[in-house]
Amino acid sequence: MLDKYLTQETCLLGEKCEANKSLHLNSAKIPRLAVSREFVYRLFYPQIPIVLTARSGKSTAAMPAVSCMSVSNDPPLLAVAVDKSLKTNRVLKKATNFGVNWIDFRKRRIADSLSLPSKTNDKLKQAGIPYIDLLNAPILEDSMAYVICKKTQELNLGDHTLFVGEVIGAMASTDFDEYWKYSEYRPLLYRGSPFRAPYLTVARSG
Numbered sequence: 112m113l114d115k116y117l118t119q120e121t122c123l124l125g126e127k128c129e130a131n132k133s134l135h136l137n138s139a140k141i142p143r144l145a146v147s148r149e150f151v152y153r154l155f156y157p158q159i160p161i162v163l164t165a166r167s168g169k170s171t172a173a174m175p176a177v178s179c180m181s182v183s184n185d186p187p188l189l190a191v192a193v194d195k196s197l198k199t200n201r202v203l204k205k206a207t208n209f210g211v212n213w214i215d216f217r218k219r220r221i222a223d224s225l226s227l228p229s230k231t232n233d234k235l236k237q238a239g240i241p242y243i244d245l246l247n248a249p250i251l252e253d254s255m256a257y258v259i260c261k262k263t264q265e266l267n268l269g270d271h272t273l274f275v276g277e278v279i280g281a282m283a284s285t286d287f288d289e290y291w292k293y294s295e296y297r298p299l300l301y302r303g304s305p306f307r308a309p310y311l312t313v314a315r316s317g
């Protein structure tokens with residue numbers, strides 16, 4: 112049975128699966144296929160997308176991003192990977208600060224409307240999403256939590272730039288008290304664009 116899987120796909124190095132046998136577990140309990148390298152990032156789904164925001168001069172950029180994480184606690188640092196072809200990348204390169212906004216599942220329309228390239232200088236205004244500038248970063252009025260970072264590093268990584276920022280301020284709904292309580296907050300999860308409902312949330316448990 113395993114042979115079927117071994118011969119169907121090319122291995123991660125682009126060679127035939129004969130060379131790929133070393134990748135296979137010696138058990139057929141879970142049937143597996145090779146995953147194309149270009150789709151490996153999707154193994155992380157479902158993921159919480161934040162709305163990344165930045166301003167430089169008259170340009171206001173905003174986009175949903177799943178490739179955002181906390182990379183240091185002391186000092187507190189966040190990192191976000193942004194495709195080099197995007198307008199947000201160009202704005203972030205010039206910006207001093209950036210914002211990370213968490214939105215509730217019930218506000219998923221916000222993520223939807225920011226997931227296409229902007230046509231004007233101010234993508235948030237164009238989409239009718241209210242925001243205010245705080246410490247030089249656009250912050251969504253509907254965010255359940257937000258963090259403002261001072262950009263400290265830019266790493267050139269393949270087709271993305273990894274922007275690293277030091278946290279200079281953070282606010283959250285009262286549903287967060289050192290941890291999320293989930294009384295109000297329903298996290299937004301992204302499972303990929305081909306789904307008719309690409310966003311879902313988690314059921315409340317006791």
Ligand SMILES: Cc1cc2nc3c(=O)[nH]c(=O)nc-3n(C[C@H](O)[C@H](O)[C@H](O)COP(=O)(O)O)c2cc1C
Pocket residue numbers: 160172173174175176177178179192193194197198199200222225226227228229234271301
């Ligand atoms: C849920 C979701 C998460 C995304 N995550 C990322 C990401 O982490 N990095 C990235 O470069 N693009 C990501 N994208 C794609 C950008 O949001 C999309 O290309 C957007 O149109 C960019 O905006 P801009 O063209 O105004 O810069 C994501 C899209 C969606 C819908």
